[in-house]
Amino acid sequence: MLPDWVVGNRYGSQYWNFIKSKFPTYKERRNFIYSEFSPIFDYIEKSGIYPISESFEELLKVCNSPNLEIVWRKCIERRIHDPEGAITSARTLLESTCIYILEMLNEIPDKSGDLQRLYKQLAKSMNLAPDMYHEQVFKQILSGCGTVVDGLAGLRNKLGDAHGQETKQVKPSKRHAELAVNLSGTLCSFLISTYEEKYRNK
Incomplete structure (x- = not known):
């Protein structure tokens, strides 16, 4: 080429x-x-080539969840020409992943629509809450995961297309969409990998 x-x-x-x-x-x-x-x-x-595309798509095959595959595909397809839609899809991907894993753990997911609450429920169920660890490095990393969740929720509310917008609303660019999709995909990959490794056959 x-x-x-x-x-x-x-x-x-x-x-x-x-x-x-x-x-x-x-x-x-x-x-x-x-x-x-x-x-x-x-x-x-x-082409849909993305830093985490291949590894995450392999995980999705293991999950066999059509819903997660559809949402991930929306993230990839929208990231260039529809940044607002990509940001909303990135948030939806994380929410859908949390719900999927909680259901696989035979738990009832939080229905409030609050992404932070839903993630905290999942983190507690999978022993990923920062306060469950004494080692500072693990506390920092897992606290960072929570910060990513907060950031995605805020970014979607501010720059996504899920709500009505003001006339002078700041428009997200491709780089904002790429950031949201990469963050969401990376965190979802970690969550699914953790579930597959520690909980799938229990």
């Missing part, structure tokens, strides 16, 4: 000799570079 001229002109001096002999003006050179790299950009944007 990488253009042949890039492979053959790896150094600045090589590239300059190539491009100046091919096109006399900077405008032509810019247009050429854009057209040559557009297929690569399109592939990256449409």
Whole structure:
């Protein structure tokens, strides 16, 4: 997929000799570079490749939960062209994961709609609450997980599309959506992995 001229002109001096002999003006050179790299950009944007995609999708296969797969796919599909929707889906993914695991543990999930309360219920059930540990490093990490939950809930309320918005509402960008999706996916991956390793066959 990488253009042949890039492979053959790896150094600045090589590239300059190539491009100046091919096109006399900077405008032509810019247009050429854009057209040559557009297929690569399109592939990256449409492929769904994400830092945690492969490992998380493998976990979803183990879970065999169509609902989680649908929500994760929405996160991936919306992250570029619909940041608000991606942020809302990221929050939904975390909520759905908590509910899924609690149900697998034969517990009744909190129905209040409060994500923080739901996560605390799950953390207690899976021995992931910070106050259950004496080692400072574990307390810090697990407290950080709780902070991520709080942040996702707040981000969705502020920048997601689940509520009506003010006229001058700040619009989230792609980077905000990527942050929300990555945080949610990473935490959900940890929660599902913990369940599979410690509780699945008990």
